[in-house]
């Protein structure tokens with residue numbers, strides 16, 4: 592049987608289909624392991640893709656990105672401008688053990704919670720992402736960190752605004768950062784999941800679900816990203832009618848497939864997203 596590098600690119604695609612039919616893992620895919628999302632994406636994210644995840648402030652973009660990293664079969668690299676690594680690890684434990692972050696910080700956990708935390712710490716040992724903090728202007732830090740972590744299939748960059756503020760007149764530099772991250776995904780054959788705020792979101796419009804135009808930057812995100820996801824939680828705006836915990840992940844752009852949405856549930860006590868279909 593010939594090795595993949597001995598055959599033409601077209602034959603390689605057919606061979607990949609044969610392997611998928613035989614139940615083998617597709618190494619080009621990086622599943623989110625949120626079943627509804629993976630189903631909508633034809634199996635998961637694809638290596639070489641830039642995925643942009645945006646939502647209103649505090650909607651839970653960082654929490655969802657962390658949730659994807661923690662569910663993943665392979666170790667992820669999480670680059671954050673917002674927190675020290677230990678804060679991310681605390682969140683990871685809170686999310687997985689279903690223990691309140693506040694209680695962990697206060698050291699006020701019950702014996703039962705202590706056991707759950709210890710169990711989560713062991714079960715996450717091989718899954719917890721490599722976490723590094725990057726500073727403003729840190730595009731080169733990001734590139735270095737990715738090159739220094741060759742095993743990571745998923746690289747989370749949290750947030751775009753951590754690379755550069757969205758100050759007036761910065762659009763060109765921010766657009767360049769988005770383009771550079773797309774190149775990074777291609778060059779290193781990884782998925783880059785970039786979180787961002789939505790400068791164009793009008794909180795007074797009747798439907799605050801994110802739209803592609805809310806990402807700003809003159810359409811750069813829509814043009815460069817392979818997949819654009821918008822996170823929406825109605826309860827943030829409509830306390831009386833918003834169903835508690837209900838979250839929608841909108842597929843606003845999908846280079847390889849259909850647009851649509853998946854239903855998620857957000858448990859704010861633990862910063863934990865669940866797939867409603869599970």
Ligand SMILES: Nc1ncnc2c1ncn2[C@@H]1O[C@H](COP(=O)(O)OP(=O)(O)OP(=O)(O)O)[C@@H](O)[C@H]1O
Nearest residue numbers: 648649650651652653654682685692859860861862
């Ligand atoms: N492990 C956790 N336990 C409790 N609350 C959490 C946890 N993780 C996140 N949260 C809370 O969930 C909300 C969403 O947090 P997250 O950091 O994901 O927001 P975000 O969308 O990335 O927003 P921003 O970038 O504006 O901070 C916040 O109110 C945060 O305090």
